[in-house]
Amino acid sequence: MTRTSGPLDDLLIVDLSRVLAGPYATLVLGDLGARIVKVERPDGGDDSRAIGPFDAKGQSAYFASVNRGKESIALDLKAPRDRDVFEALLARADVLVENYRPGTMARLGYGWDVLHARHPRLIYAAASGFGQTGPDAPKAAYDMVVQAMGGIMSVTGHPGGPPTRVGTSVGDITAGLFTVAGMLAAVHHRTRTGEGLFVDVAMLDGQIAILENAVARYAVTGVAPGPLGARHPSITPFAAYACADAHIVIAAGNDALWSALLDALDLSALKANPRFATNASRSEAADTVATVLEARLGTAPAAHWLALLDAAGVPCGPLNDVAQALDLPQVRARNMRASTTFPDGSPLLCAGNPVKLSGYADLPEKPGARALDADRAAILAELGL
Structure with a gap:
C-alpha cells in the first residue's frame, strides 16, 4: 500500500527557528511526514516573511517556499499566558528546533538543562552560526559570514577574480541538513534508550565539513588551495x-x-x-x-x-540556467518541479522533495505556507487551553 504522508508522521516538532538554517531543516522533516508547529513572534513573525521576492500582494516567496506545510502560532515567550501555551506544546513534542544565538533560550528559561529535566524524552536541536562552544559561540552569523570564514569562498570563482559567494545559501542549507541528520540520530537513540539528546549544529562547522577535496589537498601539500573556475582540481577533463554556441x-x-x-x-x-x-x-x-x-x-x-x-x-x-533546469524532463519526471501556495492560497512554484521512499507517494503538490498565527485556535483547542 502506498501512503501519502511519510515515515516521520508520528513526530511532533515545535519549530522556533527563523530565516533559513532551522526552517530548512524542518522543511525536510515535514516532507518526510513530521508535523511541524512553527512558533513565531507576534510582531511580524519569522524575519523571512519580510524578505523578497514578493508576489503582487506583498507575500514573500522566500518564506512560503521554505515554510510550506507548517502550522503557525504566534507566541511571546516572555508573556505568561503564551508561555503556558508553549509549555503545553513542549509536553507533547518530540523535538524542539531553534536557531537563536547560544544563551537566548536559557535566558528565557528554556535552556537544555531545564527542558531535559522537565521533558527527558524531548530532543532539542539547536542550529547556530558557531555552535554552543568555542570562543565565537556568542557571535551572530549569516550565510555570507560563514562562507567567508569557512574557506569555501576561497576556492570559489576564477583565479585572480574578486571574492565570490557560492550562488546558493550553502552555509544555512548545509547546517539545516546536518541538523536533520543529528535529529534523526537522536530519534534513533531515544527509541533504544528513552532518552532525549541535545543536537548542536554550527553553520561554520558545516562549511568545514563540506570542503572535502580542498582539505585533502592542503593536508598533503601544506598549501591552501585557491579557485579554479569550473575545473576540478584533481580530475581532467x-x-x-x-562549443560553437554554448x-x-x-x-x-x-x-x-x-x-x-x-x-x-x-x-x-x-x-x-x-x-x-x-x-x-x-x-x-x-x-x-x-x-x-x-x-x-x-x-x-x-x-x-x-x-x-x-x-x-x-x-x-x-550548462543550464534555473529556468532551464526546472524545465528538464528528468526534473519533471521526479516531481522536483513542484507547486505549493502562498498564505492566501495563490499558487507558487517550488522545489520538490529529493528523498524518494518506497511505500510513500511523492506528490508534486505540496501543502502551502500559513499566515502568521493562522492555526492558533486549532492548536489551543487541541491542547485544551
Missing part, C-alpha cells in the same frame, strides 16, 4: 568547455572515460600522447587539454556534442 560540462572521471571521449570526438590519435596517458598527467596539463578539446568542440553546436557523448557513455550535460 572535468570542467565546462566551449558551454557544456564534460566529466571524464577515469582513463576509460577519457578514451571513450576521444573516440566520440574523433580524437583517438591523442591516446598515444604520454602527456594525456593518465588522469594525473592530464591534470598537470589541464589547460592544454582544454585547448585541444575546445578546438574540436568549437566546430559544432553543443547539442551535437551532447548527443555524441551521451551515446558514448561519457558523463556530460548542458
Whole structure:
C-alpha cells in the first residue's frame, strides 16, 4: 500500500527557528511526514516573511517556499499566558528546533538543562552560526559570514577574480541538513534508550565539513588551495568547455572515460600522447587539454556534442540556467518541479522533495505556507487551553 504522508508522521516538532538554517531543516522533516508547529513572534513573525521576492500582494516567496506545510502560532515567550501555551506544546513534542544565538533560550528559561529535566524524552536541536562552544559561540552569523570564514569562498570563482559567494545559501542549507541528520540520530537513540539528546549544529562547522577535496589537498601539500573556475582540481577533463554556441560540462572521471571521449570526438590519435596517458598527467596539463578539446568542440553546436557523448557513455550535460533546469524532463519526471501556495492560497512554484521512499507517494503538490498565527485556535483547542 502506498501512503501519502511519510515515515516521520508520528513526530511532533515545535519549530522556533527563523530565516533559513532551522526552517530548512524542518522543511525536510515535514516532507518526510513530521508535523511541524512553527512558533513565531507576534510582531511580524519569522524575519523571512519580510524578505523578497514578493508576489503582487506583498507575500514573500522566500518564506512560503521554505515554510510550506507548517502550522503557525504566534507566541511571546516572555508573556505568561503564551508561555503556558508553549509549555503545553513542549509536553507533547518530540523535538524542539531553534536557531537563536547560544544563551537566548536559557535566558528565557528554556535552556537544555531545564527542558531535559522537565521533558527527558524531548530532543532539542539547536542550529547556530558557531555552535554552543568555542570562543565565537556568542557571535551572530549569516550565510555570507560563514562562507567567508569557512574557506569555501576561497576556492570559489576564477583565479585572480574578486571574492565570490557560492550562488546558493550553502552555509544555512548545509547546517539545516546536518541538523536533520543529528535529529534523526537522536530519534534513533531515544527509541533504544528513552532518552532525549541535545543536537548542536554550527553553520561554520558545516562549511568545514563540506570542503572535502580542498582539505585533502592542503593536508598533503601544506598549501591552501585557491579557485579554479569550473575545473576540478584533481580530475581532467572535468570542467565546462566551449562549443560553437554554448558551454557544456564534460566529466571524464577515469582513463576509460577519457578514451571513450576521444573516440566520440574523433580524437583517438591523442591516446598515444604520454602527456594525456593518465588522469594525473592530464591534470598537470589541464589547460592544454582544454585547448585541444575546445578546438574540436568549437566546430559544432553543443547539442551535437551532447548527443555524441551521451551515446558514448561519457558523463556530460548542458550548462543550464534555473529556468532551464526546472524545465528538464528528468526534473519533471521526479516531481522536483513542484507547486505549493502562498498564505492566501495563490499558487507558487517550488522545489520538490529529493528523498524518494518506497511505500510513500511523492506528490508534486505540496501543502502551502500559513499566515502568521493562522492555526492558533486549532492548536489551543487541541491542547485544551
